[in-house]
Amino acid sequence: MSGSTVITPTAPPVPDQAAAPAMGARVWAQLGERPRLVRTASALSFIAAWQVGSMTGFLDERFYSSPTAVAAAGAELFTGTDMLPHVVTTGTELLVGYGLGVVAAVLVGFVLGYYRVIGTLADPVVMALYVTPRLAIYPVLVIWFGLGLGSKIVMVFLGTFFMVLINTISGVKDVDPSLIRAARSFMAPRSFILRKVMIPGAIPSIMTGLRQGFSQAIIAVITAEMFVSLSGMGNLISTYGQAMRTDALLFLVLLVSSFAYLAIRGLSAVERRLSSWRPS
Amino acid sequence: MSETVVEARDVTIRYTSKNNSSVLAVDGLNLSIERGEFVTIVGSSGCGKTSFLYAIDGLLPIHGGEIRVHGGLVNGPGRDRAVVFQEFALLPWRSVLDNIAFGLEIRKVGKAERHAKARELVDLVGLNGFEDRFPHELSGGMRQRVGIARALAIEPDILLMDEPFGALDAQTRESMQEELLQIWQKTGKTVVFVTHDIDEAIYLADRVVVMRARPGRIREILPVDLPRPRTIDVKADPRFVRMRQHLWHLLHDNEPTLAAVQAS
Numbered sequence: 018m019s020g021s022t023v024i025t026p027t028a029p030p031v032p033d034q035a036a037a038p039a040m041g042a043r044v045w046a047q048l049g050e051r052p053r054l055v056r057t058a059s060a061l062s063f064i065a066a067w068q069v070g071s072m073t074g075f076l077d078e079r080f081y082s083s084p085t086a087v088a089a090a091g092a093e094l095f096t097g098t099d100m101l102p103h104v105v106t107t108g109t110e111l112l113v114g115y116g117l118g119v120v121a122a123v124l125v126g127f128v129l130g131y132y133r134v135i136g137t138l139a140d141p142v143v144m145a146l147y148v149t150p151r152l153a154i155y156p157v158l159v160i161w162f163g164l165g166l167g168s169k170i171v172m173v174f175l176g177t178f179f180m181v182l183i184n185t186i187s188g189v190k191d192v193d194p195s196l197i198r199a200a201r202s203f204m205a206p207r208s209f210i211l212r213k214v215m216i217p218g219a220i221p222s223i224m225t226g227l228r229q230g231f232s233q234a235i236i237a238v239i240t241a242e243m244f245v246s247l248s249g250m251g252n253l254i255s256t257y258g259q260a261m262r263t264d265a266l267l268f269l270v271l272l273v274s275s276f277a278y279l280a281i282r283g284l285s286a287v288e289r290r291l292s293s294w295r296p297s
Numbered sequence: 298m299s300e301t302v303v304e305a306r307d308v309t310i311r312y313t314s315k316n317n318s319s320v321l322a323v324d325g326l327n328l329s330i331e332r333g334e335f336v337t338i339v340g341s342s343g344c345g346k347t348s349f350l351y352a353i354d355g356l357l358p359i360h361g362g363e364i365r366v367h368g369g370l371v372n373g374p375g376r377d378r379a380v381v382f383q384e385f386a387l388l389p390w391r392s393v394l395d396n397i398a399f400g401l402e403i404r405k406v407g408k409a410e411r412h413a414k415a416r417e418l419v420d421l422v423g424l425n426g427f428e429d430r431f432p433h434e435l436s437g438g439m440r441q442r443v444g445i446a447r448a449l450a451i452e453p454d455i456l457l458m459d460e461p462f463g464a465l466d467a468q469t470r471e472s473m474q475e476e477l478l479q480i481w482q483k484t485g486k487t488v489v490f491v492t493h494d495i496d497e498a499i500y501l502a503d504r505v506v507v508m509r510a511r512p513g514r515i516r517e518i519l520p521v522d523l524p525r526p527r528t529i530d531v532k533a534d535p536r537f538v539r540m541r542q543h544l545w546h547l548l549h550d551n552e553p554t555l556a557a558v559q560a561s
């Protein structure tokens with residue numbers, strides 16, 4: 018609302034009693050239509066409260082740090098050379114594990130979704146592995162694949178694989194059977210049905226898997242690195258944690274979350290594009 | 298001279314369900330259809346109409362008897378037949394034009410050629426201006442126009458239509474019926490048209506095949522000797538009214554009366 022509006026006595030007549038609540042309701046409704054504004058306001062007030070809290074001593078800065086301290090730690094980490102090798106380690110683990118996981122899961126998912134008998138046979142195994150807390154087997158993975166990249170790549174791979182697999186299987190199974198019937202009626206060979214009916218039909222579901230798989234991948238790489246590792250963002254976070262460097266720790270967590278958030282936003286955008294034919 | 302294009306002899310179709318019990322969907326069905334004929338099949342839901350139609354197309358195997366199309370035994374879908382599906386079965390990620398060209402693409406017709414052919418059909422079914430739309434942007438009537446165009450695009454001799462207008466509102470349905478008759482007259486196809494709407498069955502047909510359920514069999518074949526070309530006014534013709542009455546009784550006598558249901 019523009020602040021310069023002057024309400025004169027000749028303004029449109031409004032019933033006096035209704036005026037106040039109607040005004041409140043109107044502002045409320047307008048805020049409902051500006052979610053971005055509301056979100057920004059909420060984030061800013063949180064940061065302000067945090068800053069004020071630590072400046073007044075209400076929050077112990079050793080435990081809770083403060084926005085300015087976090088920002089300073091961030092500047093220090095970015096200008097120094099300490100962080101870069103860790104970024105490279107985590108990035109490599111993420112890229113390799115996620116890439117392999119996606120490719121393997123889509124291929125296996127098509128086989129399990131397409132061939133009903135194999136799918137039914139594999140179902141209990143897939144489900145059992147899907148619900149297994151993967152961190153519990155991590156110590157064994159370290160023994161098998163080493164303290165370095167290998168064990169993290171396998172963890173990322175597993176996290177990605179099952180998410181993408183489950184979604185690919187359901188995507189393939191849920192392809193409208195009447196479309197397959199129509200293709201068969203026009204004498205389509207199997208390869209055509211696969212390429213032009215099954216794959217496009219399963220894509221929205223696969224994209225959902227790619228998005229969910231990516232959040233799993235991030236969680237997997239950071240927790241694994243925090244647990245046992247030689248380097249990586251998780252390793253750095255746990256080092257700063259042990260040194261009680263709350264400011265640097267919070268900055269790194271913020272950095273990882275922001276990266277994950279942006280990547281997932283990107284994947285969502287691709288997902289929406291590829292699913293635009295779906296009636297909303 | 299008349300020439301038989303579809304010949305069904307003693308056709309039996311069975312479904313085996315998970316608990317190994319089997320349903321006899323169609324049992325001992327005999328029917329011959331002549332070239333250029335418009336045959337409608339009516340019957341209550343579940344009496345085997347779709348099963349029989351799919352068997353003619355070769356989508357569904359039969360368990361007894363035989364079906365011949367142009368003299369050859371049916372053992373799978375063929376170039377001379379195309380189906381218009383009750384549920385439209387359009388690829389939702391394809392534009393109208395690419396849906397119409399679907400069958401041609403399967404037949405490896407080049408892109409330019411199949412789009413040219415698809416454009417002709419867009420004209421025929423009156424979808425001009427909608428070529429680049431997606432199925433979810435179309436009304437039910439328009440979606441089924443795409444379904445009809447897709448079937449006609451491969452130039453089949455026989456058009457197999459499974460309750461194509463079943464999902465449409467009454468008004469759209471009537472105008473689609475009229476347009477279908479015009480297309481049929483223009484193209485001279487043989488049409489097998491399944492419906493459970495008695496008026497639709499008589500209005501369109503040269504012959505109405507009445508089926509009865511459990512097991513699916515032919516109850517009667519009714520020749521429709523109403524003049525063509527027909528318009529909606531034919532529905533007021535006394536002969537039309539008599540046939541409608543006759544079919545109504547045939548289809549409803551089959552079902553248990555309310556009293557019988559209550560007594561059991």
Ligand SMILES: Nc1ncnc2c1ncn2[C@@H]1O[C@H](COP(=O)(O)OP(=O)(O)O)[C@@H](O)[C@H]1O
Nearest residue numbers: 312314320322341342343344345346347348349
């Ligand atoms: N896939 C199927 N599996 C088992 N039974 C089926 C299947 N399809 C149809 N049937 C049964 O076969 C009978 C005929 O079905 P259908 O041909 O679809 O009839 P209509 O098209 O006349 O409604 C019905 O009793 C139906 O329950």
Ligand SMILES: [Mg+2]
Nearest residue numbers: 346347348460
């Ligand atoms: Mg049916």
